[in-house]
Amino acid sequence: MAEPERALTPESLRYNTDGLVAVVAQQYDTGEVLMVAWMDAEAVRRTLASGEVTYWSRSRAEYWRKGATSGNTQRLVELRHDCDGDALLALVDQTGPACHTGTRSCFDPGRRIAGAGAEQPVSGPAQ
Template structure:
């Protein structure tokens, strides 16, 4: 049996993936992988996701240089979610923040709880993000 057969792919052939900082456990982002993206991730040792908007593979950091070096891959108990422990080079979020989870609910509104570390314009030029 292929090692990827243990994964419960959804109807679109995708599995959600949580990227977590290997050094401190901080959740950095959530993305999707298909089988090809996971195979590319395993081969490269760097995170490769499936972009649902572009319908294409997305090597995290290919444009910005903010790559995720994979240290460990874990599968949850139901087999339907992956956890990547990564060494994040630079920032994970296209907004220039360390994590995509920078907004916190304060009463009845969402507030930014994390500063921009790197100007997104510097990373991507116009509005492009990887």
Template sequence: MAFLPKFDAGGLVTCVTTDAATGDVLMVAHMNDEALRRTVATGEAWYFSRSRNALWRKGESSGQTQRVIEMRTDCDQDAVWLRVEQTGAACHTGRRSCFYRRVERTEADGGARLVFVDADRLFDPDAVYRK
């Protein structure tokens, strides 16, 4: 059976990336055809940045790389799941995961607030990205 990803109108598929050892969700990103091909060919995670409109290899600026252990696709082949060996932090904020804030309901008004969890920084993004 062939891997025939179904790209959206922008030429992208959604990619969920998890830690292969723990199962923790590290990040959600997007891939175009070139990012998918490079990921398969190199065993390293490649993504497509919608904000920069550019292809990028995870860790090319920060050194926080992802070695792909397994790639899966969903039943429609319009999303992929990477199980990776993460070196350092996955998030551009310097945190291990992009999912470092829990959404909690506030009793008083029925709204919601953010609570930091697993929010320790593994690197200083200002120093790494020179912002």
């Protein structure tokens, strides 16, 4: 370890000015990144206490237990924070599609950014 670290709690994370941290949900066994959403301290507590991942919906301004209506729940396997405590990685077991569009991941491979360089192979034959 490069430096000693103390364990962070739901209360000691570094929330933004809206009281939120970004959360990356990753399927625990395949490594697939499923989605990015937000939690406040209460959502972190609910997630840890229930084992069901619960976000704060910025658009609806309410707690959102993932899959509460769709059935596509996220069972929590492990919740980690990053080095500066302002982002979380939720290792989850996702039932069904994580994305409201019906794709497994919100970062479906079809959703590439279009722009300069995007069409160029990363490594390929010199031209």
